[in-house]
Amino acid sequence: MSTTIGKLFDLTVKKYPNKEALFDVRRNRRYTYKEWSENVNQLANALIKEGVRKGDRVSTYLFNNEEIATAVFACAKIGAVINPINFRLMSEEVAYILDDAKPKVVLFEQALASTITSIENRYPHISFWFIDDQTPSYAANYQEKIKTEPATLEDYHIEESDIYAIMYTSGTTGRPKGVIHRHREIVEQSLIIISATKLHANDHGLVTAPMFHCAELHCALIPRIHVGARNTILHQFNASQVLQLIEQEKITKFFAAPTMWNMLLQEDLKKYKLDSLALGLYGAAPMAPTLVRACHEKLGISLVQAYGMTEMGPAISFLLENDQLTKAGSAGQACLNHDIRIVKPNEHGPSDPDDIVPIGETGEIIVQGPCMMSGYFERDEATENALYKGWYHSGDIGYLDEDGYLWVKDRVDDMIISGGENIYPREVEDVLYEHSGVLDVAVIGSPNEHWGETVIAFVVKKDPNVTEADLDEWCKNSDHLANFKRPRKYIFCDVLPRNASGKIQKFLLREELNEKSQNI
DSSP states (O other): OOOOHHHHHHHHHHHOTTSEEEEETTTTEEEEHHHHHHHHHHHHHHHHHTTOOTTOEEEEEOSSOHHHHHHHHHHHHHTOEEEEOOTTOOHHHHHHHHHHHOOSEEEEOGGGHHHHHTTGGGOTTSEEEEOSSSOOTTSEEHHHHHTTSOSSOOOOOOOTTSEEEEEEOOOSSSSOOEEEEEHHHHHHHHHHHHHHHTOOTTOEEEEOSOTTSHHHIIIIIHHHHHHTOEEEEOSSOOHHHHHHHHHHHTOOEEEOOHHHHHHHHTSOGGGSOOTTOOEEEEESSOOOHHHHHHIIIIIOOEEEEEEEOGGGSSEEEEEOGGGTTTTTTOOBEEOTTOEEEEEOOOTTSSOOTTOBOOTTOOEEEEEEOTTOOSEETTOHHHHHHHTGGGOEEEEEEEEEOTTSOEEEEEEGGGOEEETTEEEOHHHHHHHHHTSTTEEEEEEEEEEETTTEEEEEEEEEESSTTOOHHHHHHHHHTOTTSOGGGSOSEEEEOSOOOBOTTSOBOHHHHHHHHHHHHHHO
16 A cells, blocks of 8 residues: 555544544634544545546645645545645735646635735636635635535545645745655655654644645644644744643644744743643754754753755754754754765756765755655756756755764855855854844845955844944954954844745845945
8 A cells, every 4th residue: 555645644534533633723613533534525525526636736825724734635635736825925926826836726815815816817717715704706615615515535546656746945046946746755754754753643733834835734734644643723823822822722842933933932931831842843944053042941842953945845854852952053964764965066057966075064965865856847957957866956055064964054045255255144143143132133245346245134133222333243252253254234124034934035135235235
C-alpha cells in the first residue's frame, strides 16, 4: 500500500473517530475526526460534481479556517491538486497565480471578497465558492454546495507519485513560482517532523501561522493529523489571543515565525497560565540568539528550529532542543535522509555540486533529500537550474562547522560588498538585535560610488528614546562586528515589510531607500 495524504488522513480517522480533531476559534465549532471526515468527503463529492478531476487545481484564498484544512484532504482523496494562495496578496498578484495555476475552483471568504470581486470577471471558467454568508452574485455558497453531498466517498486510486499540491514561492526576489510536491514527499516530511518534535496523539497544536504556507501546513498541521493530535485553528495571529488559547485549550506545541515569538514576548506573560506548552517550533526566518534565550527564560519552553524552503517541503535541517543555546544562531544539522553541501557559487549559472568548499568556508547551500520538489509548474528552465545535477540549489549562503552544523549567513542576492569585502546582513542584524532598544531590524546595502555599497539598517524601536548615535556606539563596541560592517545609516520605521512566512521583503526596503535618495 502506498501512503498518500488522503490515506494518512483516513488511517487517523479510523484509529481516533471520536477524538476531537479541530476547533475553529472564529466560528466556535469543534469536530471529532469522524465528523471532520464526513465534511471532507462531502467537499470531495461536491468537487467531483463540479467537474474537478485528478490533476485539476483547486485554489484557496483564505485566512486560517476549517475549510482550508478540509480542502487539503478533500483534494488529496480525489487526486485534485491543492493550491493555497497567500491571503496577503493583492488583486493583480492573485490574478497572476490564477493565470498560472488555472484552477477549476477557488474558495474565498468575506475578509478577502473585495480582491476577488475586482478580478472575477476575467475568469468565467473558474467556479468561485464563498465560505461565509451573504454570497456575492458571481459566486456559489460553499455550504450550499456540500450540504446535500454524501458523507461517504468512493475509493479513488491515488498514487504516492501523484501531485498533491502546487505552492507558490513567496516572491521575495521576483515573480512567484509554483512548486510541485507529490504525496510521497509530504508524507516523508511529516514523518521527519514527527520524529524531530516528538509529536504524539496526546498533543494539542495551535494553528496560528498561515496555513497556505508549507511551514505551518507541512511542519505542523499535517504531522499532527498524522499522529491523531488535536488542532485549534486561529483565524489570524494575535499575540494576546494566542496566549489565551494556550491557557484555555492547554496547547502543547505549535509553530510560529521568529517575529511572532518576538511579539508574544512583548506581552504581559504573568497574566497567563502557560505550563501546558512544552515545545515551540520556529523557522521560515532566522531567530536572533537573544530571542532564543528570551523564549527559554520567559516562556520556559524547549525550541526546535526548522530551516528550509518551499522547494524542499520545506525542512532540510533542525536545531534541536539541546543545541538551542550551545549552537544559538545555527540552523542545526541535516534532517533524516538529507544531505547538505556547501559549494562555490557560480555567477554564470548553477553551482557545481562537486565544487565543495572546505569546512568553515562560506558558499551556496545545496541539498538532496526525499522531500525535494519534482519541479516548478510549467517552468522547465527554472526547474533545470534549481535541480541542477540532482541537487536543490537554494541561493542561500552559509557554511558547515566542524560538528556538521549549518550556519546560514544570508541570501546570495542580499550579500553586501563594501570596499571589496563581503558583508552578510544577518551578522549585523544579530548584533543590533542584542540592543535592548531594538524590536526588529533589517540590513541592506546601498550603492556607493567610493565603496561600492554601504550598510544601511532599518530599525523598529522597542525603546522610543533610542537614537542613531546609541546604535552606532553599540556596534562600535561590539566584539562581534568589524568596523567595516557597521551600518553607516539608520532608518527608523514603524514596521518592517514581511511576507506571510516571516521573511523580510528586502526588495521593498531597497525601493524605499531608492525613493528617499531620489527625493533628496
